[in-house]
Amino acid sequence: MLQRVAVVGAGAAGLCTARHILSRPxxxxxxxVFELSENVGGTWCYDERVGKLDNGLPVHSSxxxxxxTNLPKEVMMFPDFPFDPQLSSFLPHQEVQRYLERYCQSHGIEPHIRFNTVVERVKPVVVMAEGEVEERTTWEVTSSDSSGHQKTETFDSVFICSGHYSDPHFPHIPGIENFKGKVLHSHSYRFAEPFTGQSVVVLGAKASGLDISLELANVGAQVTLSHRRPRLTFPLPAGIQQSSSVEAVEDDGRIRFQDGSVTEADVLMFCTGYNFRFKFLDAAQLGLDIQDQMMSPLYRFMVPPAFPSLFFIGICKIICPFPNFNCQVQFALAVLEGSVTLPSRVQMEDEVRRELQEKLERGVQHRHLLILDQDQWEYCNTLARSAGFPLLPPVVRSLYEEVWRQRQIHPKNYRKLNYRLISDLQWELIN
Incomplete structure (x- = not known):
């Protein structure tokens, strides 16, 4: 009996899941594949609108x-599906969107996608089939299409590929109601021109905070880049000054920083990441604790130990996304096929608890526990060895780390470089 799988989302992770399922007939x-919008691509599908769509749903893409891209295409690509070699290494988002459309077309995925379809509920149902000795879980997926017609179907497994860049995270700032200017999150930022000549306090100096600050400075905004990380040592444009993190907004609307300094600003822009939100899931029923920027326990960052036929693809942070999804999906399908046997629920929960405890003892903050960064390579290799699919070629790590170094030195110019992969071990700079 063939297994029926539901995939929530037709972004990169959902398309990768569908591609590998179709390769195992x-x-x-x-x-x-249930897709909220009318396009594939997920967060890569640019939409100039912000806030809510005509149908009342929030705009998904950020x-x-x-x-x-802040990664070169040579590192970003799915290992078995290269980008067009004519393209430069660092791509505008439109090229990534085109790549995902080509991936979808090439693997015949589109006929299996239900566009403009909202997943309302994903619910486990424990059944004991006739003649079977142990219970098994099936999944009821309730969805509604654009006309509001609702239906419920049963699947053997569900892959959650709905991403985690759509529900903006606003950290608490005392007195923010006193701020007299405009407050927004990078989720609602589209372009810099409206901020010309304004003073903008940008909270957060990770990829989007730094990127948006550079864009704002280019159009003549006065940017205060506020963050709690060590001071950035590379040269920033004249229009950007750094400051410590925002502590509060004073009664008169001025912003006070941790070092005691205060400033007036026209705009307060949060580049502070995103929350995990799965409105169609009952977390408690699944044995999961889903907080703003953390969810646990997930064995191998994918599997709720209580329900090992549910898989979350792509929730780790600071990773090479497409190669990571590719490894996770193949591991998950090996579990469903039976070629990988998972430990018992108790063993999985213990392992997750131990791993997280070790990270906390190393000083990792709770909200950063899903950041893989340097751990991503061993993580992907572990999945590959367990499930018997090819390891990521070492050149991916080597080039990823080179680009990371260049980004620290030349945050404005590192994207001008172009690379070429020569072999599984070697890359070269081609300009």
Missing amino acids: GHFAPPV MYRDLR
Whole structure:
């Protein structure tokens, strides 16, 4: 009997899941992919609108108009599906969107996607089939289409590929109601021109905070880049000054920083990340604790130990996304096929608890526990060895780390460089 799999989301992770399911017709029926919008691509699908759509749903994508990738295409690509070699290494978001459309077309995924379809509920149902000796879980997925027609279907497994860049995280700032200017999150930022000549306090100096600050400075905004990280040592444009983190907003509307200094500003922009939100899931029923920027326990960052036929793809942070998704999906399908046997629920929960405890003892903050960064390579290799698929070629790590170094030295110019992969071990700079 072929297994039926539901896939929530047709962004990069959902398309990767569908592609690998379709490549195993002996084990799986074609997937049913539920997609909220009318396009594939997920967060890569640029939408100039912000706030809510005509249908009342929030805008999903956080893409801004001039975003270019901060990883080269040689590292970003799915290992078995290269980008067009004519393209430069660092791409505008439109090229990534085109790449995902080509991936979808090439693997015949589109006929299996239900566009403009909202997943309302994903619910486990424990059943004991006739003649079987142990219980098994099936999944009821309730969805509604654009006309509001609702239906419920049963699946053997569900892959949650709905991303985690759509529900903006606003940290608490005492007195923020006193601020007289405009407050927004980078989720609602599209382009810099409206901020010309304004004073903007940007909270957060990770990828989007730094990127948006550079864009704002280019149009003549006065930017205060406020963060709690060590002071950035590379040269910043004249229009950007650094400061310590925001502590509060004073009664008169001025912003007070941790070092005691205060400033007036026209705009307060939060580049403070995103929350995990799965409105269609009952976290408690699944044995999961889902907080703003953390969810646990997930074995191998994917599997709730209580329900090992549910998989979350792509929730780790600071990773090479597409290669990471590719490894996670193949591991998950090996579990469903039976070639990988998971430990017992108790063993999985213990392992997750131990790993998280070790990270906390190393000084990792609770909200950063899903950041993989340097751990991502061993993580992907562990999945590959367990499930018997090819390891990521070492050149991916080598080039990723080189680009990370360049980004620290030349945050404005590192994207001008172009690279080429020569072999599984070697890359070269081509300009």
